[in-house]
Amino acid sequence: MSYIEILILRHLTRRPAHGYELRKRVESVTGVMLNNNALYPALRRFEDAGAVTRTAQAQQGRPAKQVYQLTDVGHSLLHDMLAELPPDAAQDDTEFLTRLGQFSLLTPAERLAVLTARDSALTERLERLTELRQRSGDERWSTLVTAELIARAESERRWLADLRDLAPAEADPDPGRQ
Secondary structure, eight states: OHHHHHHHHHHHHHOOEEHHHHHHHHHHHHOOOOOHHHHHHHHHHHHHTTSEEEEEEEETTEEEEEEEEEOHHHHHHHHHHHHOOOHHHHTOHHHHHHHHTTGGGSOHHHHHHHHHHHHHHHHHHHHHHHHHHHHTTTOHHHHHHHHHHHHHHHHHHHHHHHHHHHTTTSOOSOTTOO
16 A cells, blocks of 8 residues: 555645545546545555645634644655565566656666666566466467566567666656665
8 A cells, every 4th residue: 555655645745735626636646446445544554654734724704724744754755655665566467567757856876776666566577478388288278368477578578678778868756865
């Protein structure tokens, strides 16, 4: 679920927001549907960790809105979540693509590390799929599905090679950071 947390923090980098507004912003920009059972527990965890602050904003004739704002701790947490792609997350398309979409916040070296983690995950996937193809024998439909999945993984590995060439091209967002 870390991609949800990344999206929440990323949208708070733009400006403070109350929960409903934040949910609608994430949904409109990414297409990811956030439900309250994911959003509010994440915001509470971030508040407990000092990554966000919550301020009550009075409304005429209605309960106060709770407005969330990212702190310096939150900026650091977001950066760390983006720069790190553990092996289990590297297998997940959404986890990888969420980080890729935020590459402007990472240094070239950090981008390359994320791309390398994804490439390693795809290499493992290809090994598993090749074994499956060999075990499937003459099962036509199984073979067709496995062949398609292999083609997709190989295509993505070629795309990753192109992305590796682009990763250092964009200026470092914070030249003082290592």
